[in-house]
Amino acid sequence: MVRAALLGLEVVMPAPDLIHVLRAADAEHGLFRAGDTVVVGVSGGPDSVALLAALRGYAPLKGIGLHVGHLDHMLRPASTEDAAWVAQLAADWGVPATLGARHVRQLAADTGRGLEDAARVARYAFLASVARRVGAAAVAVAHTADDQAETVLMNVVRGTGLAGLRGMTAVAPYPLGAAAVRAIEDLPAAGGEALPRLVRPFLGTPRTAVHGWLAARGVTPREDDSNADPAFLRNRLRHQVLPLLEDINPQIAETLVRNAAAVAGDLDYIERAVDGAWATGVEAAASRVRFARGAWTALHPAVQRRLLRRAAEHLSEGVRDFGWEAVEAARQAASVPGAAVSLPGNLRLASGDDGFVVAVGRPALPALRLSATPVPLRLPGETRLPGGWVVTATARPARPTDVVPPRDAWIAWLDADAVGPHPAVRAREPGDKLQPLGLGGRHKSLQDLFVDARIPQPLRDGWPVVVAGGQIVWVPGLRLDERARVRPDTKRILELGVAPPAGFVAR
Known part of the structure; x- marks a missing residue:
């Protein structure tokens, strides 16, 4: 009964x-x-x-x-x-x-x-x-x-x-x-x-x-x-x-089952849209799935989320923990050319100008769009660079403790008088050299700095470099130049902060 x-x-x-x-x-x-x-x-x-x-x-x-x-x-x-x-x-x-x-x-x-x-x-x-x-x-x-x-x-x-x-x-x-x-x-x-x-x-x-x-x-x-x-x-x-x-609710079990049936109908509708998007805007291979940017940006976020989960299931059999956080991190990185993010299931997403790739392990990372033409920094203010980089600049009086550099590699305290009034940001150029802080004034090529830091090759050409007076004063995320460092007699500080693109992973 x-x-x-x-x-x-x-x-x-x-x-x-x-x-x-x-x-x-x-x-x-x-x-x-x-x-x-x-x-x-x-x-x-x-x-x-x-x-x-x-x-x-x-x-x-x-x-x-x-x-x-x-x-x-x-x-x-x-x-x-x-x-x-x-x-x-x-x-x-x-x-x-x-x-x-x-x-x-x-x-x-x-x-x-x-x-x-x-x-x-x-x-x-x-x-x-x-x-x-x-x-x-x-x-x-x-x-x-x-x-x-x-x-x-x-x-x-x-x-x-x-x-x-x-x-x-x-x-x-x-x-x-x-x-x-x-x-x-x-x-x-x-x-x-x-x-x-x-x-x-x-x-x-x-x-x-x-x-x-x-x-x-x-x-x-x-x-x-x-x-x-x-x-x-x-x-x-x-x-x-x-x-x-x-x-x-005495009928809680029936309510949960009824709600599940209602969601099933809605999800079926979304899955049909996902099927169409997968067929027209996705190139799927055994170890990688490529999404075209034009088709991707036209999709509703609900369809984007389902597509990312489908890509994960396609590439990593039985992938676990590909939940909301992973999906949203992937969506965020996908929207920014040059961004990259690691995902559950030994997957990685790398974003480029024309689209993005989800692949097993480490896919080739696309270059950013920052060029060698210097972009003047707003002093004070915020400068937005191609590829999603953001540079924030503030000026303030020096403090005795400023001689100790900040621990965050994406923040730098520079001697404002040594840098001068016209700092700018550009991509690297052939033959770039600097005097990395801590090397006693010795020069080092920017290429060697990238190699030592294990920066992937595709990221190097678009990596932001802060220059002033024709020389490199800071390579964000890596090293400050000796000539721009804060000294005991420094009067004014130029504080720079660089925010990489969302989801960016340098190594």
Whole structure:
């Protein structure tokens, strides 16, 4: 039986027939195709056992084959008994089964993942391997509407975008790529990089309905006591947070699921725009994705964000932590020619005049647009340079402590009288030399200064150089010239601050 609230009254309704639920979900979402083999993930718990039972009834109607997959996570003493129970159930019901075991705690330690995440990855890698071996086109898992509500709430707690607010979908690409599967399981070469689709037939069905239907058939599933372990975030949300929210809104789970469905429609619309932008304004290769600037600037920020996430997923399989901060840092750097920023998943974005590149590792950094023609500095005031650099200048009386240079390499205190009234900024010129502070007046080429500081070659031609009276007085971010330094007898200070382009990374 299923309890539901209607007009403030509690109404008790019979549990729906899950075979009918499967039929309806299949009709709406296209879960299965006649002739498919489907791997059913069965833990032994009530949700997955109910899924297997319902699929046994639906399979002859649809013309699909079934294969059970069960992974022992080796986290509980009773897990070997769970595996034996699932094997016996599959045999009793006439469904072939593949059982496996994985030391998930060791996997978590080896990969730096949390235990919950490591268990999820191990489970999906195992099911993908089973699917490849038996030629299955789909893997079915037993997530219910309650799981959807918990997932959405968990995403909100962690911080999320539209995809997180949407939660899970009834049909989805496989959550791991082939390389991620191979890192854990043996994946037969036949089939290449293709993996099965993931289907969730019960995603719109309450957990109570699933359990009620199974109980009515006299099946007693296994109980996993780790589902009550508060060490796992999902369990804390399920047993502690959601009950509190139900005091405010008794239908909180239904509300979260309904909101997820609403967001799914909006996200689908955005994804269509992303598909079009990807096809017309993006050049995607195995290790790099290039975006054309003209097409990029015309896009709505929501589409830009989704494109960046798609690029990350394209380049770095299973990338984690590509959240709001990473996306916004990427968007900011993309808008400034010459900027570069490191991103999660060993990715890096480098921006140029005509567009920007997201690539694995360190892509070639584009040169800035600053030329060798000196740009006079406003004294006092702010001077904006091509490529996004900003120079701020102020003049003030000297203080005794000014002989100690500022620690920030992008701020300099210069002797205003030594510099003179007309400082300017330009790019480097062939043969540029300076007398770097600390070298006792010895000269050094600007080229050697860049090499010693490991400044990437593409950045050197556009690097700002402060000049006065025909000589270099400061290379922002690197070194002050000896002749412009503050001395004990300095009367006036010229304080310069240089702000690099947003997202700029020099090394």
